[in-house]
Amino acid sequence: MTALLVLYATEDTAQGGLGMSAGDAAVLFGAYMATVFLSSLPGGWIGDRILGARRAVLYGGVLIALGHVSMAVPVTGSVYPGLLLIAGGTGLLKPNMAGLLSAFYDRKDRAGRDAGFAIFYMSVQVSALIAPIVVGALGEGVNWHLGFGAAAVGMGLGLLQYVRGARHFGAVGREPERAATSAERGRVLRVALGAAALVVLGFGTDAALGTFRLPHVMALIGPLCVAAPAICFWRLLRNPALNVLDRVRVRTYVWLFLVSAVFWALFLQAGSSFALFAKHATDREVFGRTVPASWFQSAIPLFVLVFAPLLAWLWTRAGDRLPTAAKYAVGMGAVAASYVVMASAATLADGGARVSPLWLLLAFLLLAAGEVSFGPVGMSASTAIAPATFVNQMVGLFWLSGALGGGIGGNALKVSGDRVPGPGFFLGMAAAALLTGAALLFWRRALTRRLGV
Numbered sequence: 451m452t453a454l455l456v457l458y459a460t461e462d463t464a465q466g467g468l469g470m471s472a473g474d475a476a477v478l479f480g481a482y483m484a485t486v487f488l489s490s491l492p493g494g495w496i497g498d499r500i501l502g503a504r505r506a507v508l509y510g511g512v513l514i515a516l517g518h519v520s521m522a523v524p525v526t527g528s529v530y531p532g533l534l535l536i537a538g539g540t541g542l543l544k545p546n547m548a549g550l551l552s553a554f555y556d557r558k559d560r561a562g563r564d565a566g567f568a569i570f571y572m573s574v575q576v577s578a579l580i581a582p583i584v585v586g587a588l589g590e591g592v593n594w595h596l597g598f599g600a601a602a603v604g605m606g607l608g609l610l611q612y613v614r615g616a617r618h619f620g621a622v623g624r625e626p627e628r629a630a631t632s633a634e635r636g637r638v639l640r641v642a643l644g645a646a647a648l649v650v651l652g653f654g655t656d657a658a659l660g661t662f663r664l665p666h667v668m669a670l671i672g673p674l675c676v677a678a679p680a681i682c683f684w685r686l687l688r689n690p691a692l693n694v695l696d697r698v699r700v701r702t703y704v705w706l707f708l709v710s711a712v713f714w715a716l717f718l719q720a721g722s723s724f725a726l727f728a729k730h731a732t733d734r735e736v737f738g739r740t741v742p743a744s745w746f747q748s749a750i751p752l753f754v755l756v757f758a759p760l761l762a763w764l765w766t767r768a769g770d771r772l773p774t775a776a777k778y779a780v781g782m783g784a785v786a787a788s789y790v791v792m793a794s795a796a797t798l799a800d801g802g803a804r805v806s807p808l809w810l811l812l813a814f815l816l817l818a819a820g821e822v823s824f825g826p827v828g829m830s831a832s833t834a835i836a837p838a839t840f841v842n843q844m845v846g847l848f849w850l851s852g853a854l855g856g857g858i859g860g861n862a863l864k865v866s867g868d869r870v871p872g873p874g875f876f877l878g879m880a881a882a883a884l885l886t887g888a889a890l891l892f893w894r895r896a897l898t899r900r901l902g903v
Contacts, residue, residue, distance in 0.1 A: 484856035568826045579752050
């Protein structure tokens, strides 16, 4: 679905799209991705304290499927509730799936867990490779809503497989790690309903006055992306269940959190600025036929499938000699190189020319190398650092870095206006990645000593 979202949003209304400018479409994409990551924190809490990881994953999958069904309805407004359902469902699924997987490993088996998460990441990419090809052919070639409908079918098949496979889990994830009391549940429910009522009232009034604009959504999400992790870290550090060593690790983890936010701000451009570059500045003619721009989104999972087993083997061989900070630095270096490639391609495309698709494929290859060095390693490190009974919530914090990154990245394209990003945009992003990677290398020993991973 994300392979189609920006392309659908920028398509003329006469062609069935939303008719948005490139900048507003990037804001929509960034707001959606930020909401996905923001919802991981309450999703992790629900799994930890109410449902247990196994049921949280199941219910999250159901919400995602319903969201895709909503987007498949050929009515313009159906896209927005669909995106909300998918974001909420993914918030339940992401942290609890990671927590469920980590429960099968001994807490001290860091190398094995890193390798396991790399293989898990690889398995996800199998469908991520096929999906843009299927939904892109249907969405761009036939009807946008038909493409979204294909995503609903795929999610339904995934749910069936999960239900069938759950019989092998034994007691893992069946019950919450630390069940919430009735008073805690009631308090959280009241706060959630009150917050939802305020949001509905605010945006409802905005819409009734005819003043609603997409940036107004980001005006709400942006502060949440900053406030939510700050509040969560503060509350976690004040929890009496944490010992001295736990607090040292959580405080140090804040730095990894900020680095992760930079990574996601850069990586998520694949679905917005990279997608627009594929559509408007890339030669997509192959044997007399035009390749859908959304098909390029299959490049990252394809390359992840190549890199994941290689890096899983490398992490296992390296063991404790290659700490998390060093793996993150490798990922940042790859992302910086990807943006340098894009800056070169944008220079050649300046003036309206279309460049070879090999430029974009090379950039996606480097982004994939960065993702494999961040995604599975970050989830694995979060589960290793997490205090006992806080695993899913720590994974939720890891994904909150994606919310902060998505919020920043969603506004980044506004810098270049409503056109395809130029070389200056990509070079600025490359500099951010390079500086972050250098800082990680410089402080890797201190970080490793305090984190223990």
